[in-house]
Amino acid sequence: MPDYIAWSPEQAVAVIAAEADKEGALMPILHALARTFGWIPDEAVPLIAGILNLSRADVHGVLTFYHDFRRSPPPRHVVKLCRAEACQARGGDALAAHAERTLGQKIDAHAHSAGGHENVSLEPVYCLGLCASGPNALVDGRPHARLTADRFDALMAETVR
Numbered sequence: 001m002p003d004y005i006a007w008s009p010e011q012a013v014a015v016i017a018a019e020a021d022k023e024g025a026l027m028p029i030l031h032a033l034a035r036t037f038g039w040i041p042d043e044a045v046p047l048i049a050g051i052l053n054l055s056r057a058d059v060h061g062v063l064t065f066y067h068d069f070r071r072s073p074p075p076r077h078v079v080k081l082c083r084a085e086a087c088q089a090r091g092g093d094a095l096a097a098h099a100e101r102t103l104g105q106k107i108d109a110h111a112h113s114a115g116g117h118e119n120v121s122l123e124p125v126y127c128l129g130l131c132a133s134g135p136n137a138l139v140d141g142r143p144h145a146r147l148t149a150d151r152f153d154a155l156m157a158e159t160v161r
């Protein structure tokens with residue numbers, strides 16, 4: 001997971017100001033805030049609106065339209081299970097059901113907040129290029145192959161605390 005800095009309105013203003021002169025600055029600002037903090041709180045909306053001289057509704061509308069902008073603090077760990085066909089054929093569906101039960105949340109590309117386990121986001125990924133060794137997953141960006149329920153549990157025990 002990237003190293004984000006803690007949300008700070010003062011730091012956010014600096015990030016916004018650095019992008020404000022760009023053509024169509026709103027999207028570059030939103031991306032810059034997401035890269036810097038890992039999420040964009042509602043508190044950012046009036047800051048952006050004020051600097052760009054836009055309405056809060058306009059900024060809020062764009063922020064909420066793009067689901068990839070996380071609007072709550074990121075979890076410490078991201079578990080991405082491969083949900084593509086080759087991994088499904090190798091037991092990926094059973095593994096996914098097990099992971100959902102274990103972590104207490106549904107696999108969701110746009111959850112952007114923890115469900116049952118506050119430190120983990122359980123998300124899908126569609127093929128890691130390791131199809132022959134599925135089912136596969138990325139845990140905090142590192143690939144793990146040939147996962148079983150037991151191997152998944154062991155991985156979670158050593159990764160997610």
Ligand code: FES
Pocket residue numbers: 082083084085086087088126127128129130131132134136
């Ligand atoms: S289908 Fe899962 S790695 Fe290719």
